[in-house]
Amino acid sequence: MQAHQPLPVEWSTDATANRRDSYFAASQSKFVPFAEPLVFKKGAMQYLWDADGRKYTDLLGMNVCISVGHCHPRVVDAAMQQAQDLTHCTTMFYHPVPAHFAQELAATMPKGPKGDIEWVVHFTNSGAEAIDLAMTMARTYTGNLDLLALRTGYHGPTAAAQSITGIAGWRHPGMPGNVAFVPEPNQYRGIFGATTQPYLDEIDRVIATATTGRIAGIVIEPVQGYGGVIETPKGYMSGAAERVRAAGGLFIADEVQSGFGRTGDNMWGFEADDVIPDIVVMAKGIGNGFPLGAVVARKQIAAPMAEKFLFHTYGASPTSCAAGRAVLAVIRDEALQQNAKTVGNALLARLKDLQTRHKAIGDVRGRGLMLAIEMVKDRASLEPDKETTAAVFENCRKAGLILSKSGPFQSVLRMVPPLCLSLADVDQVADGLDQAFCALS
Numbered sequence: 177m178q179a180h181q182p183l184p185v186e187w188s189t190d191a192t193a194n195r196r197d198s199y200f201a202a203s204q205s206k207f208v209p210f211a212e213p214l215v216f217k218k219g220a221m222q223y224l225w226d227a228d229g230r231k232y233t234d235l236l237g238m239n240v241c242i243s244v245g246h247c248h249p250r251v252v253d254a255a256m257q258q259a260q261d262l263t264h265c266t267t268m269f270y271h272p273v274p275a276h277f278a279q280e281l282a283a284t285m286p287k288g289p290k291g292d293i294e295w296v297v298h299f300t301n302s303g304a305e306a307i308d309l310a311m312t313m314a315r316t317y318t319g320n321l322d323l324l325a326l327r328t329g330y331h332g333p334t335a336a337a338q339s340i341t342g343i344a345g346w347r348h349p350g351m352p353g354n355v356a357f358v359p360e361p362n363q364y365r366g367i368f369g370a371t372t373q374p375y376l377d378e379i380d381r382v383i384a385t386a387t388t389g390r391i392a393g394i395v396i397e398p399v400q401g402y403g404g405v406i407e408t409p410k411g412y413m414s415g416a417a418e419r420v421r422a423a424g425g426l427f428i429a430d431e432v433q434s435g436f437g438r439t440g441d442n443m444w445g446f447e448a449d450d451v452i453p454d455i456v457v458m459a460k461g462i463g464n465g466f467p468l469g470a471v472v473a474r475k476q477i478a479a480p481m482a483e484k485f486l487f488h489t490y491g492a493s494p495t496s497c498a499a500g501r502a503v504l505a506v507i508r509d510e511a512l513q514q515n516a517k518t519v520g521n522a523l524l525a526r527l528k529d530l531q532t533r534h535k536a537i538g539d540v541r542g543r544g545l546m547l548a549i550e551m552v553k554d555r556a557s558l559e560p561d562k563e564t565t566a567a568v569f570e571n572c573r574k575a576g577l578i579l580s581k582s583g584p585f586q587s588v589l590r591m592v593p594p595l596c597l598s599l600a601d602v603d604q605v606a607d608g609l610d611q612a613f614c615a616l617s
């Protein structure tokens with residue numbers, strides 16, 4: 177067989193931008209973040225290099241997909257070795273790699289006070305597919321249709337995932353119904369302020385008025401990602417689960433952004449509260465860049481799904497699952513959860529210091545390596561400042577930092593870097609942000 181000859185690639189930024197703008201559908205144009213195109217050519221751990229060889233620190237983690245570091249050699253080797261043996265094996269056949277990975281993922285879940293909770297795994301291609309499946313699973317198990325979701329939550333691009341997404345800019349026509357929204361317990365600008373109880377009372381009210389009274393479940397991101405790094409306060413997830421279970425429903429934790437040790441204190445975001453979900457959805461960081469998602473559910477909740485045929489073509493891809501196994505091993509061996517905590521605390525302190533010097537920063541928040549600063553025009557009225565956010569975001573690029581504009585008003589800069597970000601990087605990030613704000617005036 178003829179050896180592979182790399183196909184020609186034209187790397188110039190202008191050529192790439194022209195080609196993409198000509199051939200990519202318009203549906204992808206709004207996602208381009210910078211005024212001028214940026215082409216990345218290489219990545220290593222927490223760093224990226226553009227087509228001209230300029231280095232950046234990736235505080236976006238390529239949209240939270242890069243959990244353990246760009247091109248982490250152990251993850252790349254694991255996937256490449258598997259791809260060379262058998263790149264794909266459809267789920268209808270048995271293969272040890274996805275089977276091992278399912279066991280290892282299940283082992284990360286809490287067993288409950290009696291130690292009797294059994295977890296099972298259904299692999300998907302993406303987070304949105306996993307969300308769709310979790311919604312179907314909850315509806316099938318409970319026999320109820322109505323789902324609750326949180327305003328400013330984001331759960332993915334498929335029609336079903338959009339139907340539980342509470343940010344207008346991500347919702348397109350044609351979404352299925354049977355979804356009611358409850359206010360997000362945003363401690364900075366939420367409609368009930370910084371106390372938890374009124375947000376919980378509202379769940380009861382919404383169940384009583386905007387549903388049939390019997391519900392399939394509630395979907396909660398333990399820390400909202402695209403919503404602008406909105407932490408659920410202690411007592412919220414457990415209180416929500418209690419109310420939803422009383423109405424016949426399940427608690428579904430969307431850990432697509434907050435999982436895999438990112439919050440520093442725990443492997444899973446829900447562990448910050450005294451609650452065990454019925455279904456956990458994961459994706460992104462699970463594969464460190466290899467496409468993969470998973471629904472991890474209590475065994476009895478997944479059981480009724482055996483009645484019908486359901487199949488995600490690349491769901492249990494041995495190549496992606498080999499990468500996923502390596503990700504879990506690297507998180508453990510390199511103590512990345514602890515690193516997220518240590519480095520996250522140091523970065524948080526520096527961000528709080530920036531807040532004292534730059535009045536546009538209204539709020540600094542987050543945990544571990546899931547942090548954000550929110551820009552306001554006025555610290556009393558909290559009017560969101562989208563323009564300053566966009567300007568700082570552009571200036572950060574000049575300072576070699578890649579961040580994310582997030583939140584329903586695009587007034588938040590979100591930081592979700594690879595979990596290997598170091599203390600040395602913290603200085604560079606804080607100084608770069610400082611320069612980005614100073615350059616505004």
Ligand SMILES: Cc1ncc(COP(=O)(O)O)c(C=O)c1O
Nearest residue numbers: 302303304330331332432433459
């Ligand atoms: C919290 C959350 N859930 C679900 C998804 C959907 O995942 P995917 O983009 O892999 O479909 C995302 C994607 O950003 C997400 O942030």
